[in-house]
Amino acid sequence: MKKAICLSAITLFLVGGNLLAQDTKKTVITINANEKVGDISQQFYGLMTEEINYSYDGGLYGELIRNRAFKDKVTEAEHWSLIKEGKNEGQITLDSIEQKGTALDRNLRLDITSSDSKGRIGIANDGFWGIPVWANTKYTASFYAKTSSDFKGELSLAIESNDGKTIFAKAQVINVTGDWKKYTVTLNTGKVDTTSSTRFVITTKNKGTVWFSLVSLFQPTYNNRPNGNRKDIMELMAGMKPGFLRFPGGNYLQSNKIETRFEWKKTLGDISQRPTHDNNSWHYHSSDGMGLMEFLGWCEDLKMEPLLAVFDGLVLNRKAQPITGDSLKIYIQEALDEIEFVNGDVHTKWGAVRAKLGHPKPFSVKYIEVGNEDWFDKAKTWDARFTMFYDAIKSKYPGLYVISSAHVTTRMPDYEDIHHYFSFKKSLTLAHKYDNYIRTDAKVFEGEWACREGNPTTNFLGALGDAAFLTGLERNADIVKMSCYAPLFVNVNPGGMQWKSNLIGYNAVSSYGSPSYYLQKMFSENKGDVSVKTSIVNVPLAADTTEQLFYSVTKDSKTGSLFLKVVNVSEISQSANIEINSNSKILAEGKVTILTSEKVTDTNSLVEPKKIVPITFNAKGLGNHFNYSFKPHSITVLKLRAK
Numbered sequence: 280m281k282k283a284i285c286l287s288a289i290t291l292f293l294v295g296g297n298l299l300a301q302d303t304k305k306t307v308i309t310i311n312a313n314e315k316v317g318d319i320s321q322q323f324y325g326l327m328t329e330e331i332n333y334s335y336d337g338g339l340y341g342e343l344i345r346n347r348a349f350k351d352k353v354t355e356a357e358h359w360s361l362i363k364e365g366k367n368e369g370q371i372t373l374d375s376i377e378q379k380g381t382a383l384d385r386n387l388r389l390d391i392t393s394s395d396s397k398g399r400i401g402i403a404n405d406g407f408w409g410i411p412v413w414a415n416t417k418y419t420a421s422f423y424a425k426t427s428s429d430f431k432g433e434l435s436l437a438i439e440s441n442d443g444k445t446i447f448a449k450a451q452v453i454n455v456t457g458d459w460k461k462y463t464v465t466l467n468t469g470k471v472d473t474t475s476s477t478r479f480v481i482t483t484k485n486k487g488t489v490w491f492s493l494v495s496l497f498q499p500t501y502n503n504r505p506n507g508n509r510k511d512i513m514e515l516m517a518g519m520k521p522g523f524l525r526f527p528g529g530n531y532l533q534s535n536k537i538e539t540r541f542e543w544k545k546t547l548g549d550i551s552q553r554p555t556h557d558n559n560s561w562h563y564h565s566s567d568g569m570g571l572m573e574f575l576g577w578c579e580d581l582k583m584e585p586l587l588a589v590f591d592g593l594v595l596n597r598k599a600q601p602i603t604g605d606s607l608k609i610y611i612q613e614a615l616d617e618i619e620f621v622n623g624d625v626h627t628k629w630g631a632v633r634a635k636l637g638h639p640k641p642f643s644v645k646y647i648e649v650g651n652e653d654w655f656d657k658a659k660t661w662d663a664r665f666t667m668f669y670d671a672i673k674s675k676y677p678g679l680y681v682i683s684s685a686h687v688t689t690r691m692p693d694y695e696d697i698h699h700y701f702s703f704k705k706s707l708t709l710a711h712k713y714d715n716y717i718r719t720d721a722k723v724f725e726g727e728w729a730c731r732e733g734n735p736t737t738n739f740l741g742a743l744g745d746a747a748f749l750t751g752l753e754r755n756a757d758i759v760k761m762s763c764y765a766p767l768f769v770n771v772n773p774g775g776m777q778w779k780s781n782l783i784g785y786n787a788v789s790s791y792g793s794p795s796y797y798l799q800k801m802f803s804e805n806k807g808d809v810s811v812k813t814s815i816v817n818v819p820l821a822a823d824t825t826e827q828l829f830y831s832v833t834k835d836s837k838t839g840s841l842f843l844k845v846v847n848v849s850e851i852s853q854s855a856n857i858e859i860n861s862n863s864k865i866l867a868e869g870k871v872t873i874l875t876s877e878k879v880t881d882t883n884s885l886v887e888p889k890k891i892v893p894i895t896f897n898a899k900g901l902g903n904h905f906n907y908s909f910k911p912h913s914i915t916v917l918k919l920r921a922k
């Protein structure tokens with residue numbers, strides 16, 4: 280096999296555009312540590328997010344009740360059921376009694392026609408594939424209710440096993456009245472085993488009618504943020520040290536119809552003010568609990584730059600004509616209002632709205648993306664639409680970076696968002712995509728990319744493909760300025776995934792990072808701040824002539840430390856001579872971090888969350904000239920310290 284992979288004794292290679300002959304088989308990576316290629320910004324590695332694969336509802340967003348506003352379906356109260364014990368009789372139906380001052384227009388009506396004090400009757404919600412139960416945990420429940428005049432007595436709330444036999448946490452609400460009112464209680468678990476074979480119930484022993492609206496149950500959130508995010512998933516993301524967050528999509532920004540786009544104004548304020556919307560891009564209803572303020576709060580929590588995408592008149596439905604000309608002006612204004620909302624001071628109209636929502640300080644968003652994947656605009660209106668958005672944004676906010684979501688010829692955007700979804704095989708050529716890229720075009724933002732091997736989350740082959748691709752981005756850091764993988768999340772329960780392959784997987788109670796997650800963490804933790812000039816000779820080739828070794832080198836310009844990343848996609852070790860031309864002496868002792876796996880089909884999962892993780896150890900024998908053997912199927916980061 281080794282024979283098939285090595286080059287012939289006479290090898291042709293390119294250095295600075297010249298074809299040279301090399302008469303040795305030895306692979307040599309030359310690093311010119313003093314020659315900078317480009318700056319690697321803090322925003323080089325970021326995150327991309329949208330409501331897909333139950334990313335927020337049933338994922339990051341801390342809400343545990345599914346279909347809390349009873350809007351998921353028009354005809355039935357999906358995920359809700361009637362529970363009755365003993366001789367209790369009754370039924371549940373969807374109703375629509377107005378609740379003044381709110382956006383709530385759907386409720387669940389419980390009619391109890393016959394009551395039996397020995398048992399209970401009530402409503403149950405099955406959550407997002409169960410309600411997570413953890414020991415010693417405080418949950419916050421809230422709901423709106425009103426009763427018929429003949430209903431007397433109290434309501435019992437519980438998180439319990441699906442058969443109702445084990446109660447994990449409970450609370451009581453007394454004196455529910457005939458007028459709509461919000462009730463809030465806490466439920467505490469004690470020493471219980473973790474489980475999600477559970478449901479949330481509200482029951483009674485009384486006769487009469489109770490209407491329920493916006494029934495919510497919250498788990499503890501990251502930084503105790505109200506209406507906030509699930510802790511474990513936030514901690515996984517924090518581990519990646521992401522520089523920015525691209526939101527709210529993706530297709531979720533656009534949807535299939537104008538009316539179901541991400542309409543930011545309808546995602547603000549108390550959750551009772553949010554009408555919710557049909558996420559028809561990904562075929563499930565969105566609670567809009569993750570609204571514009573929550574995205575920004577998420578950025579604050581993880582110290583990420585927000586990268587806000589604005590709707591630009593193109594919907595996902597390929598048959599629909601994009602909105603153009605004068606008709607586009609209301610959407611341009613919608614975008615300008617949104618920018619004012621996030622960045623305006625408290626004296627501006629929308630800045631004042633933000634201040635009223637509890638955040639007087641502007642968020643100082645710097646990056647605005649116009650649309651999503653506008654290369655799908657077959658009516659060829661993109662240039663004109665982008666021009667209108669660009670001119671409107673730049674004239675009001677000249678300091679903002681405007682990102683185009685497709686190539687544009689009429690204006691020079693600050694960045695062009697380019698997407699790549701690819702197979703492992705394709706990653707081997709894509710790794711060179713930017714080597715010969717035209718340098719006079721807009722800077723590149725790789726706003727969605729992924730090697731789609733494995734599902735629901737990637738396997739190790741996916742991580743190898745991702746790593747090869749990323750070395751190409753780092754090597755070309757003069758033109759590629761930001762990057763983020765997509766999709767970020769998947770709920771791994773059956774029916775949870777709409778798009779393979781994903782970075783972070785979870786169910787109701789736990790979460791894990793895929794091999795691609797750990798690879799990105801490794802790269803992000805060792806990114807340095809400049810990429811430096813390199814070259815390679817005698818790249819090992821497979822029998823089909825595909826390259827087997829990929830690499831990039833970045834530097835911490837303060838300390839002079841070099842980060843050499845090498846991806847060996849072959850099934851045998853590959854050794855290379857590393858030649859470092861530098862003003863500094865490279866020390867013999869450094870650090871190595873390796874991500875590898877026995878089989879490329881291996882992966883992490885809920886059951887084995889850390890089957891594939893990087894290992895770091897001290898290395899000796901490094902220096903300005905050394906030989907290193909890269910393990911079969913491995914991703915290696917060598918941290919080379921300078922004196």
Ligand code: AHR
Binds near residue numbers: 529651766
């Ligand atoms: O990441 C999944 C989808 O892929 C995104 O929503 C869309 O932008 C792209 O086509």
